[in-house]
Amino acid sequence: MRCIVQYSGGAASALSAQFAVEEFGRENVVLLFADTLMEDEDLYRFNADVERKLGIKITRLCEGRTPWEVFFSERMIGNSRADHCSRILKREVLDAWRIANTTPENDVIFLGMDANEEHRLKGVQARLSPWTVRSPLIERGIWKERALELVKASGLRLSRSYDQGAPHDNCGGFCIKAGQGQFVRLLETRAARYALHEGKEEAFRRFTGKDVSILRDRTGGKTKPLTLRQLRERHEQQPSLIDRLDIGGCNCMVPPEGENA
Secondary structure (H helix, E strand, C coil): CEEEEECCCCHHHHHHHHHHHHHHCHHHEEEEEECCCCCCHHHHHHHHHHHHHHCCCCEEECCCCCHHHHHHHHCCCCECCECHHHHHHHHHHHHHHHHHHCCCCCEEEEECCCCCCHHHHHHHHHHHCCCEEECHHHHHCCCHHHHHHHHHHCCCCCCHHHHCCCCCCCHHHCCCCECHHHHHHHHHHCHHHHHHHHHHHHHHHHHHCCCCCCEEECHHHCCEEECHHHHHHHHHHCHHHCCCCCCECCCCCCCCCCCCC
16 A cells, blocks of 8 residues: 655645655655645655655655635635635646556555644545545644644644644645634744735736635624735734634535535
C-alpha cells in the first residue's frame, strides 16, 4: 500500500507525514501539496525542511491562479457557503491527481485533521469513497496544541505564522472563512499583506459595482458588509467594536453543504 498525504504545509499535516513514513516507509509515501500561490513565504522554507527530514520530495500541484484571481473570474468573493477558491485551487486539483495516479485498492489517503475534527473527517471520507481516508492524529487522540509540540520536538522549526498566533498556516493568514479576529491578527502582524487584500477587495467592489465584502458587521443586531478597509479603520478608531474571538477556520477539504461533491 502507498500512503498519499494531502499535505498543506501546516503542523498537523507535517506530523501526519511523519506518521505515514513510520507506518508505510518513506518509499511508499507521497506528500501532495496544492499551492494556492498565496502562501506565506516561510511556509516554503518549512516545506523544504520537511523534505530534508523525511527524505521525500513534496509533489507540488498548482492550478495557476490565486484565490483573488478566482474571485474575479467567478465574479464572486468566496464564503462559507460557496468556497470556489477551495474547490478550484485545492479539492479539484487534488481530486484530479488522485483519480489519475491512485486506486482505492492500492492507496490510502492521510489528512492532517486533529482529534477535534472527527466530524470533518467523516465528510471527506464520504466524499472520497471508495478510497480509504484516515487521520493519524484522530486515531492517536492528538489535538492541535499537542501536534505543535510534537513537530517542534522532532527538530522542525514551525513556520512563522504559528509564532504570530495564527491557528493554521494556509493562504498566508488570509481565508474567506476567517472572522474579524483572524484578520485583525493579520493586520497587526503583517500589515503589508493585509493592505494587499484590502486593495484587492476594494478593486473587486469597483469591478462588480456591488456592496460586498469578506467579513460581516453584526453590531446593532443587523448584519451588513464589513470591508477590510472598514475593519482597519475600526481597529484604529473603535477597537472595542471588533470581535477578536471571531476567528473562523480553514476547512478546504469539506465542500459546503449542498455543493455537488
